Amino acid sequence: xxxxxxxxxxIGGGHNGLVCANIIAKKNKKVLICEARETCxxxxxxxxxxxxxxxxxxxxxxxxxxxxxxxPKGSIALSESGRHIRLxxxxxxxxATISNFSTQDADRYLEFDxxxxxxxxxxxxxxxxxxxxxxxxxxxDYLKLFKLGFNVxxxxxxxFNEFARMIGLNIADELEDNFESALxxxxxxxxxxxxxxxxxxxxxxxxxxxxxxxxxxxxxxGGIYExxxxxxxxxxxxxxxxxxxxxxxxxxxxxxxCLIENDRAIGVELHNGEKVFGKTxxxxxxxxxxxxxxxxxxNLDTDVKRRIKHHRSKGRVAKLSLKLNKIPEFNECNNDDLxxxxxxxxxxxxxxxxxxxxxxxxxxxxxxxxxxxxNNNENPSLDIQVQYAPYKAHGxxxxxxxxxxxSIIKIISKYANNIENCIDSKILITPDDIEKNYHVxxxxxxHGEIQIDQLFMLRPIPGAAQYKTHLDxxxxxxxxxxxxGGMHGISGKNAAKVVLGDL
Amino acid sequence: MAIDLRYSALKKTPFHSRTSLASRTNHxxxxxxxxxxxxxxxxxxxxxxxxxxxxxxxxxxxxKYEITGEExxxxxxxxVTRDLSEMKDNTVAYIIWCNEDGKxxxxxxxxxxxxxxxxxxxxxxxxxxxxxxxxxxxxKIEDVTDTIAALSLQGPTSCSTLKNYGAxxxxxxxxxxxxxxxxxxxxxxxxxxxxxxxxxxxxWIDPKNAEATWDAIFDAGxxxxxxxxxxxxxxxxxIEAGFIQTNTDFMxxxxxxxxxxxxxxxxxxxGWLVHFKKKNYFIxxxxxxxxxxxxxxxxxxxxxxxxxxxxxxxxVIYNSKKEDIGIxxxxxxxxxxxxxxxxxxxxxxxGIKIKDNIFAEIYHPEEIEYRKIxxxxxxxxxxxxxxxxxxxxxxxLYE
Numbered sequence: 001x002x003x004x005x006x007x008x009x010x011i012g013g014g015h016n017g018l019v020c021a022n023i024i025a026k027k028n029k030k031v032l033i034c035e036a037r038e039t040c041x042x043x044x045x046x047x048x049x050x051x052x053x054x055x056x057x058x059x060x061x062x063x064x065x066x067x068x069x070x071x072p073k074g075s076i077a078l079s080e081s082g083r084h085i086r087l088x089x090x091x092x093x094x095x096a097t098i099s100n101f102s103t104q105d106a107d108r109y110l111e112f113d114x115x116x117x118x119x120x121x122x123x124x125x126x127x128x129x130x131x132x133x134x135x136x137x138x139x140x141d142y143l144k145l146f147k148l149g150f151n152v153x154x155x156x157x158x159x160f161n162e163f164a165r166m167i168g169l170n171i172a173d174e175l176e177d178n179f180e181s182a183l184x185x186x187x188x189x190x191x192x193x194x195x196x197x198x199x200x201x202x203x204x205x206x207x208x209x210x211x212x213x214x215x216x217x218x219x220x221x222g223g224i225y226e227x228x229x230x231x232x233x234x235x236x237x238x239x240x241x242x243x244x245x246x247x248x249x250x251x252x253x254x255x256x257x258c259l260i261e262n263d264r265a266i267g268v269e270l271h272n273g274e275k276v277f278g279k280t281x282x283x284x285x286x287x288x289x290x291x292x293x294x295x296x297x298x299n300l301d302t303d304v305k306r307r308i309k310h311h312r313s314k315g316r317v318a319k320l321s322l323k324l325n326k327i328p329e330f331n332e333c334n335n336d337d338l339x340x341x342x343x344x345x346x347x348x349x350x351x352x353x354x355x356x357x358x359x360x361x362x363x364x365x366x367x368x369x370x371x372x373x374x375n376n377n378e379n380p381s382l383d384i385q386v387q388y389a390p391y392k393a394h395g396x397x398x399x400x401x402x403x404x405x406x407s408i409i410k411i412i413s414k415y416a417n418n419i420e421n422c423i424d425s426k427i428l429i430t431p432d433d434i435e436k437n438y439h440v441x442x443x444x445x446x447h448g449e450i451q452i453d454q455l456f457m458l459r460p461i462p463g464a465a466q467y468k469t470h471l472d473x474x475x476x477x478x479x480x481x482x483x484x485g486g487m488h489g490i491s492g493k494n495a496a497k498v499v500l501g502d503l
Numbered sequence: 504m505a506i507d508l509r510y511s512a513l514k515k516t517p518f519h520s521r522t523s524l525a526s527r528t529n530h531x532x533x534x535x536x537x538x539x540x541x542x543x544x545x546x547x548x549x550x551x552x553x554x555x556x557x558x559x560x561x562x563x564x565x566x567k568y569e570i571t572g573e574e575x576x577x578x579x580x581x582x583v584t585r586d587l588s589e590m591k592d593n594t595v596a597y598i599i600w601c602n603e604d605g606k607x608x609x610x611x612x613x614x615x616x617x618x619x620x621x622x623x624x625x626x627x628x629x630x631x632x633x634x635x636x637x638x639x640x641x642x643k644i645e646d647v648t649d650t651i652a653a654l655s656l657q658g659p660t661s662c663s664t665l666k667n668y669g670a671x672x673x674x675x676x677x678x679x680x681x682x683x684x685x686x687x688x689x690x691x692x693x694x695x696x697x698x699x700x701x702x703x704x705x706x707w708i709d710p711k712n713a714e715a716t717w718d719a720i721f722d723a724g725x726x727x728x729x730x731x732x733x734x735x736x737x738x739x740x741x742i743e744a745g746f747i748q749t750n751t752d753f754m755x756x757x758x759x760x761x762x763x764x765x766x767x768x769x770x771x772x773x774g775w776l777v778h779f780k781k782k783n784y785f786i787x788x789x790x791x792x793x794x795x796x797x798x799x800x801x802x803x804x805x806x807x808x809x810x811x812x813x814x815x816x817x818x819v820i821y822n823s824k825k826e827d828i829g830i831x832x833x834x835x836x837x838x839x840x841x842x843x844x845x846x847x848x849x850x851x852x853x854g855i856k857i858k859d860n861i862f863a864e865i866y867h868p869e870e871i872e873y874r875k876i877x878x879x880x881x882x883x884x885x886x887x888x889x890x891x892x893x894x895x896x897x898x899x900l901y902e
Contacts, residue, residue, distance in 0.1 A: 263789065297639020298581060299784040301603035305638050463603075470789065 005277050006032045006248075007503055009268055011255045011294065012284030012439075012478065014042025018238040019492030020282060020477040020499075022063045025245035027500060032276060033247060034268065036254035036439050041235040042284070043438055043445065043479075044487055047429055048319055050372040050383050051226040051341070052234045052487045053216045058128050059489040062496070066237050070225040074340040077187035078415045082332035085183050086340065089223025101181045108178045116210065117218045119163055122151050124214035127483035130494040131457045131465050168452070171209055172200040172348045182347035190345035190368055191221045194387055195445045195485075197316050199355030200348045204451050211450045215486035224341070234487070254439075258294045258474055265473035268294075280473055280499050284492075286440050286447035287311055287460035287480040295471050304470055307461040312449040313442035313480075315431030316358060318389030320408055322382040323424040327375060328416040342371040344411060351387075358388035363400060365407045384408065391431040391443055401428055446485030447478050456482055467495040475499055513538040516563035517652040517713030525731045532734045535628060535648065537564035542733040547838070549736035553657050553699050554839050556728025557664045559720065560737065562653035562705060566611075568623045568633055572642035576618040581785050582636055583613070584768060586778035590615050595679045595694050598623075599773050601787030605794055606756035606765035607773065608632065609749050612696060614681060622647070626749055632757070636786060652713040656720070657703030657732070657740070662898040664724035665693065665704060673704070674897035687719065695898075698737060700744020702892045702899065727901060742833050742846065745806060745885035747771055752804060752832040752846055767794055770802040770848075772885055802829070805854040806885035809843040810878045812836055813867040820847055820880065823860040828853045831863065837887065844887045845880075858882040 008024050010017045013035035025031040033040070043049060051073065060066045074088035085101065087094050091110055098106040126148045132141035153160055166174065171192040175185040189200040192209035199205070213220045227234050242249060253274075258281055259267040267277035283290040291300060291308045300308075330338065345351055345368045354364040370385040386408060393400055405428050413419045431443030440447060448454050457465045460480040467475050467482075477495030479485030514537045516522070522540050530541040539561050542549060552558040570579060580587045583598040590596055592615055599610045611625030623633070633644045656665060665673050669686035670693055676682055681694035689712045697703030708716055721729055741748065749755050753766040768777050768791070777791055794800060809815050814836050820829040829849035837844050845863070847854070853861065858881070865876040892899050 263784070263792070292639070298577070300639070301786050301789070302632065302636040303603040306635055309635075309638070 006030045007278065008032070008280045008282055008499060009034065009276055009278035010282045010284060010477070011268065012036070012042060013040030013249060013251070014284045014478065015044040015235065015238060015487060015489055016477050016479065016492030016495070017042070017282070017284035018235070018242060019059060019063060019489035020284070020496040021247045022238065022241045022245050023493060023496035024499060024503075025242070025247045026064060029500075029503065031245075031247045032278065033242075033249045034253040034255050034270065034276070035249065035251045037437075038251055040239060040249065040251065041231065043434070043440065043485075044231045044235055046231050046374075046383060047321065047427075048434065048438070049231060049445075049487065050370060050385055051224065052231050054225040054227070055234075056128065056488055056490060059493045062493050063238075063241055066241070068233070068237060069228040071228050072223060073226045074223045074336075075187060075221055075343060076333070076337050076340040077183050077343050077345065078330070079183055079346065080414055083183075084332060084337070085181070085187060086337065087187075087222045089219055094222060098181070098184065101184070102179075105179045105181050105184060109184070112178050113222060115159070115162065116213060118155060118159065119166070120210050120213035120218045122148075122155065122163075123210055124218060125151060126456070127211075127214055128490060130467065130498060131459070131482040166206055168203055169206045170201050170203050171205040172352070174206060175200075175348065186345040186347045186350060187343055188221045189348045189351055190343050190370070190387075193351060193355070194370065194385070195317055195450075197312065197314060197449055199352045201352055202355075207452060207455075208450050211455075211484060212486065215483070215488045231487075255294065257296055258471065260299060260471065263472060265471050279503060280475060282475045282477050282495060282499060283469070284476075284478045286313060286442070286444070286478060287464070287476065288313060288441040289439065290469065290474075290476055290478075290480075295469060295474060300470065304461070304463065307463070311461055312451070312454065313444045313447060314391040315434060315440075315443035315445060316388045316390065317445060318386040318404075318431065319429045320384040320386055320405060321427045321429075322384070322409075322422075323426075324380045324382060324422045325424050326422050327373070327380055328382070328412075328419045328422045330416040338373050338375070342373070344369040344371065344415065355388050358390045361390040361392060361394040363390070363393060363404055363407075364388065366411055367408060369408065369411060371412070382412075384412075386428075389430055391435075393430070393432075397430050397432050401430070404428065445479070447480035448484075450484050455484070459484065467491075467498045514649075516561050517710035518561045518563065518654070518717055521714060521717040522561050522731065530733070534564040534734075535566060535626075539564055540731070540733040542735045543731045546733070546735040546739065549730060549732045550739045550838065552728055552730035553701065553732060553736060553740050555659065556730065557656055557658045557661045557724045558699070558730060558732035558736070559717075559724075560655040560657070560732040562655045563648075563651075563710075565648070565653060566623075566625045566628050567646070567648045567651050567653070568630065569645045569647045570621040570623060570633070570642055571619060571645070572640075573619065574641045575621050576615075577783065578637060578640040578642045579613055579615075579621045579623075580781065581640070581783060582623075582633070584777040584785055584787065584791070586781045587613070587615075588782060592617050593681050595681055595696050597679075597776070599768055599776050601768065601791065602756045603787060603790060604756070604765065605767050605787040605790030606759075607749075607753060607768055607771060608756045610747065610773070614694065627755070650710065652708050652710040652716075654706045654708070654716070654720070655697055655703065655732075656706065657697045657699040657701055658728075659702055659892060659899060660724065660727035660729075660901050661703050663901045664720065664727050664729060665706075666900065667723035667727075668720050669723075674900055676704075676898075677896045678894050687715075689716075691716070698744070698746055699740035700746065700886065700888055700893065701740070701890060702895070738833070739835055742835050742844065743837050743839065743888035745846070745887055747773075747804065747846070748833070752848070766802065766848075767791065767800060769794065769800040770804065772804045801851060802848055803851055803854040804832070804846060804848050804885070806883045806887060807831070807845040807847050807861070807863070807880040808883045809834075809845055809863055809865075809880045811865075811876060812843055813865050813874075813876055813878075814843060815845045815863045815865045815878065818845070818863040818865050820849060820853075821862045821864065822853060822857070823862075828861070840888060842887065843878075846885065847880075854882055
C-alpha cells in the first residue's frame, strides 16, 4: 500500500479549486493543487470573462473572509439611433428611464423585475447548498426537496402558478407579453441566453436567466456588482489565502490519470510520469475530462459512459480582446456609460437570427456583443463577449477567424465610428481555443449547459451528484457540478464540505 | 445477400430449405428476426433424440458478435462478471453480463480464438450494448449473426455422428474447447458446447455450405437415431439441465419495465460467475460488491422436486403458513428421470436457509376445467440431470 502524503489533491487551480483547497486546508489538512497551465485561475481570466460578480457570503465566510471591493455596474443597451436604454438597478431611476420610451413598459418593468427577483431568490436558496440525491432515501435529502417545494409554495398561489408557468418557458414569449420596446427586450433576452446553447425562442431560456440572476445577487439586466480589479484581483486574493493556509501548488503539472487501487482513487499520475498520492482526489476539471481521462472509460459502467457522452457541453461564447491606443467615441455615450456593461443586442429577432446559423456551426455576420471597456491603466482595452460562436466552426476556425473579427468590428463601428483607428491589436478566443488552452472539453463557460436535465441533482449526470464521482475517493468541485459556473465558488465550497465529511 | 422484405418480414436461415422440409407440423417460432421450427414432429420424439441419439437444431438466429482488435481480451474481461484473464485460445466460457446496478442483462457464451479475436453468442441482440461499452477500448464490434450459420448436435451419439461426418479425432475435444476441422474441403468450427446438459457439439460454418452440411450430417447419423430438434424440446432439455433462460426465469435488466423485476447474479444462481478478484474493473462491479457486502440479495433461483406427476407451470410457491414466497419460472415432468421438477424464484431466506415445508399450488388443466393440487416441494440442486458422459474425455463413441 502506498504512503498517503496529502489529504486532498485538487486537479485544476480554477477559482473553484482554489476555494475548495482553502476550505479544506483551513482544517489543518495537507492540500496539493495540480494546475496544468502556468498560472492558476482557469476561466476566471479577463481573456475569457468580462466581469466577476460578487462572491456569495457563504463562500467568503467558509474561506474566512476575502479582501474584495465591489463596484456597481449598470447596463446600457446600445441603439444605432443613439437612444440607448440605461439601467442601473435602482427601480425609481430605471422606471423613469424606461418611461422615456414607453410608460407601459416602465410599469411592467417593475412588475417583471420584482417577479424575477423573487423567483431567483427562491431558486437561489436551493442552489447554495449541495443538491439532494434522489433515490437515496435519506431524510435530509427529502427535507431539502421539501424546503424548495415549501419556499415555492410560500410565494402565494398566484406567484406559484406563475412560477410553474414560467419554468419551462422561453424568454422571448415572456418579454413580448410584457414590453413593447424592442431594445429593452433585446437587452433582457441577451442576458437570458448568454453562455448557453439557446436562442431567445428556445424553451428553457428563462431558467438560464433565473440562474444567472441568482449568481449575480438576484439582479442582472438592471445592474450588477463586480469585483474591483476583476479576475486578476479575485485569483490573487485566493492565492494569497492558499499560501496562508499552506496549500501546495504545482503549476505546469498536467494530470494524466487517476491512480486506482482496490476500486478507490489513491493518487494521480502527471504527464511527466510523477506520481502523487492522497486520501482524496478532487477534480476541478469538467465532467467529461474527469470521467473520460482521469477516471478512464475502462473503469466506467456502460450506462455511465452513455450519460457522459450525452452530457451537453459545447460552448457558444467567444471573446475578442482589442488593445486600444485611444478610447473610441461611442455615439451619445458619456463616461458613466462607457463604464457600464455595453450590450449590442437591438432586439429578440436580432439574437434569434444570430442563433440560427450557429446551430449549423456557421457564423453570423452580425453577432450579439457584450462590451466592457477597461480604462484603468495606460493600455486601455475593449473586452467583447461574442455570442454565438460555434464550438467547431464550419470550415475550421483558423480559416474564418479573421473575417469574423472584422465583422465584429464592423458592428461596433455602427455605434463607435472611429473604432478602427483605435485598435492596436486584436485576439479572438473561440470555444475551441478555450478547450485547447484551458482544458475545458467543449469550451463551455459552465462546463455544461445550465438546463433542467443538467441541474440540481442531475448535474453533471445522474448518479454523480453531490460532488462524488462513480469512483470512491474521487470528487468533483468544478462548474460542471451543482449549481454551475459563473465565478461564485459555490461548487468549490460545497465540494469541500463533502470531502471534509469523508476525510 | 439482401433479403427481399416484400415476401417475408422474417429472415430465413441458411438451413431453411431443409428445416421446412423436415417440419411435419408447420409450427414456427420467431427468434431475432428469423423463423425457426417450434417443433418438427412431436416434442416427445425430439426430446428422446436428444437424450438417446443425436438431435440437430438450427442455431443460426443466435446473436453472434465478433470482437476484434488489440484490446479484445481486455474488453471481453471488462464486459462480463467472470474472470476471463486466464482464458486460453480455442476455448469457450459461459458468461453473464450486468448493467451498472449489477442486474443481469443476459447470459451467453464467449469463444476465444486468440487474444485479438473473440466471438460472443447470446439469445438476443446486444450490438448497441457492446458498442457503447467498447468506448475507451481499442476494439471493433461486428454483428456476424447473418454471416455464420450454426447447428447444434446434442445427445449420446452426437460425437459418433460428427465423426462419421468427417470430424476426425473429435472425441478428444474436452468440454468448452473448440477446434477447426476441414471436412469435404470446407472449414468447420466445432465447439463442445450446448444447452441440453448432455454430450453435445455446436458447429459454426459458412452459410453457403449450410445445406450440404445438413445433408451430410443426417446421412452420417442415419443409423444413430438422428432427428431435427425444435424450440419446445430444447425447453425440456434445458430445464432438466438446470440452465436459465433470459426473460423466462428472470427479466433481462434492459427489458424489465419494473426495476424490482431486475435480478442480480446472486438472485438467479449465477453468483459463481462473479469474480471480484479480477485485476481490472468490470461492468456492474461497484453495485455487485455493495450487494455482496450488505448482504442485500433478496431472492434466489432454486430447483424444486415436486410431489406427484403434474407439472407446476406458473405455480405460486407458499410456506407452511400459506404465505406467498415465490413463483415457478419453468416446470416439467422429466421423462428421463421420472421426476416432477421446476425452477422457482423464491424470496430469501426461503430456498437458502429454509428448504422444508414449501408447497406449490398447481392448477392442472383437465379439459377446460382445472384441478387444484397442493403439492409438497423439496429444494434441490438446480442441475437435475447431468450424465457422466457429458464431461467424459474421450467422448463415448457408438458404431
